[in-house]
Amino acid sequence: MLCPDLKPELSVPLYQQLYAYIKEEIHLGHLTPGSKLPSKRSLANFLNISLNTVTDAYNQLVDEGYLKSLERKGYFVENFDLLYKPKNRPKKWDQEEKRKKVTYDFSFNTIDEGLFPYSLWRKAYREAVEKGTDFLNDPDPQGGWSLRQEIAHYLYSSRGVNVHPSQIVISAGTEFLFFLINQMVSPQSIFAVENPGYERLSHIFKAGDQKFTPIGLDRWGMRTDLLEESGASIACVTPSHQFPTGCIMPLSRRQDLLAWAGKAPGRYIVEDDYDSEFRYSGRPIPSLKSMDVGDRVIYMGSFSKSISPSLRISYMVLPQNLKEEYLERLTVFKCPVSAASQRALEIFIQKGNFEKHLNRMRNHYRRKRETLVQALKEAFPQAKIGGEEAGLHLLLYLDKKLPEKDLVDYLQERSFALRGLYEFRLDKLTSPKPCLVLGFGRLLEEDIEKSVLALKEAILNFKEDL
């Protein structure tokens, strides 16, 4: 007979206690598949509890597949092998890799967590996960229509880009957008990438067996003369804040680039507007896409900087003919972003919370940038600061000749999260005078001065150690 130790004084209802007891007995093998349970009445009598309590416990067990009820015969333990039955949890596994300890956080790909609108996000998710909102359906391969509408609206009002939501494809990061682009363009295409530039692009092209060629920069961005010579047909650029040098491409170079694209069929420009939300000074320069009368620009945007890199939502705007290619052949690839995340983002934008958040963060980052620039000027009066007009990182060009790679290694080993400019060159060529890429996304305002002083001291120590 079943002998549960029921405790009416607990806050857990009696039927739940009985349910848990019987489930445990099944898991432990004390009740075997096919065995008959006592009738509800006799168990209620035996345990001196109400019939309802037993009925509720049995019903839940039937509902979860532990028992089956056969009419006029009674309750039986289900064929147990079919059930997912957690055994005792194995002890936790040891994690092999440990994150590096960081004391001075100049990482460039992080955001400020203190100001994140946690409660608004929770609300957005709560609304997103609602019966009847269609959130359980496999999302449209391009991403949900209503989120695409919000993005189109945002692009129109903030970037001057007039696009139709049907041109937008939502995905989970640069690699997946390029995975799709690779399928749309001619297989002979050669991609031109900025050098120095976003290091992950070359990995992505290698993985996709896609030919690519690095193109040098001058102070206005990718050199169009070299681009023309290279034979490349798809130029990947970051005009609003070149990564990593931070230069903002002037109008004239933008026009040159568009002219280049117009010269031959199959030429495209991929405009990665990765941190255009954060521009602090200077006149705004229209995005390439907003000037794109020839329809040759694939515009890429992301919410990694403006909301969080952990959100994994990015998107692209396709020119008309690529959109047709996409619709014809590529809708078999599902949108990797969960419907809940899509809906939550849509709600967040729709309610005006994205706008508020952006404006607040821009202001906040501007203050941090000013504090950082000030601290750097004091600590390194001879050094040059670059790329600080926008974005969440800047460059510190030291004026001393030092082995760049050794210096960066030295700093990284001493709990500085920072990068050297040479790391973003395809050939990893170092400069005689080192240049450091300093992010301030996650760096706390109150830590800036301290961190800059620590950086100064570490560099001095490095020089002495030489």
Add this chain to the structure above:
Amino acid sequence: MLCPDLKPELSVPLYQQLYAYIKEEIHLGHLTPGSKLPSKRSLANFLNISLNTVTDAYNQLVDEGYLKSLERKGYFVENFDLLYKPKNRPKKWDQEEKRKKVTYDFSFNTIDEGLFPYSLWRKAYREAVEKGTDFLNDPDPQGGWSLRQEIAHYLYSSRGVNVHPSQIVISAGTEFLFFLINQMVSPQSIFAVENPGYERLSHIFKAGDQKFTPIGLDRWGMRTDLLEESGASIACVTPSHQFPTGCIMPLSRRQDLLAWAGKAPGRYIVEDDYDSEFRYSGRPIPSLKSMDVGDRVIYMGSFSKSISPSLRISYMVLPQNLKEEYLERLTVFKCPVSAASQRALEIFIQKGNFEKHLNRMRNHYRRKRETLVQALKEAFPQAKIGGEEAGLHLLLYLDKKLPEKDLVDYLQERSFALRGLYEFRLDKLTSPKPCLVLGFGRLLEEDIEKSVLALKEAILNFKEDL
């Protein structure tokens, strides 16, 4: 002067009304960049409101970047071009594509939405989006460690697979898992796919420029003799419920497959366990991975059937040597699943809700399956039913000679969501006697009989129309 129409009787606080008014004036261009605002005191006097109200409104505007405060000078409208300023929302765009109207929903890739645990999911997301939970950090390329622990634990207790979380890679769907596998295996590898089989696999291989070859099935699954002849080195199989025929691979064929893999270096088996959670009868057969002493099986799982296809979370378990390949070269590819979704799933499993949900759904789907089988037997007494021991779909082999493709087209045009078996053959070869793939994931229990009768009638009409 500013003349807001403040309404103390509203529930919106006065300072919010003032804030909204000034913001609107800025957006409308009535207040231009650089223009000075009235001092807080004079505005308070003019509007006959408290100084605090004005201070709160100004502070929020400063905080959001609309105003800047210059010491001893007052408040000025920020350089407005830098702000994201939604104009009047453009009218909604028309959506080009419309979803097909479905009256009889035999779709195979859907789940039952009625029983979805909405409130538990909302709770899980609420907990996931919490300050200090590390949810804003870029997730580990393999997916969060603690979610991988939960998956390892689940695989151990439900599938007899003993894996270390470090072997698990979490991603957003089959295409992305294969994108990674393609980079890990030798470029000369040829993938063997089941024929008939999961139609999207061939698209994925084509997109990745990966060679693949279809291998025929017998009633035990992929034919190992044909596999051996084919020269393929990576066999992609669905042993627990072959897609779409539904056959369950017996132990002997599993052993043959493992023996094939052991015969030459570089051979692997991809075991796609896509709906193994739902098995209704018969003895359980161990997964290939649990028998994989030679470490040649890449195990793939997904939460598309067990939770929702819209969740977009899948994973694979890598053999030791592929894990090393992965760690060496492929961690540059970020995990496409948002940290919030990962955390929510982890919480959902950890609290035992996944187990409960699975057991409840298995029971529910079993009932629907029984109702469907019964209804089909009555409506089509001569037909054969196949693949019904597991999963969320079954096959109906009609006993009449009919043009298969025409019949399927006819039914699809008449609001039946269903597929023909021939659609899953690589060569789209039809059979003299049609076979229909009937899913019952989303089909409501109370609609089953009606839908089967409608199917019968539609097939009769089709015959008459011939």
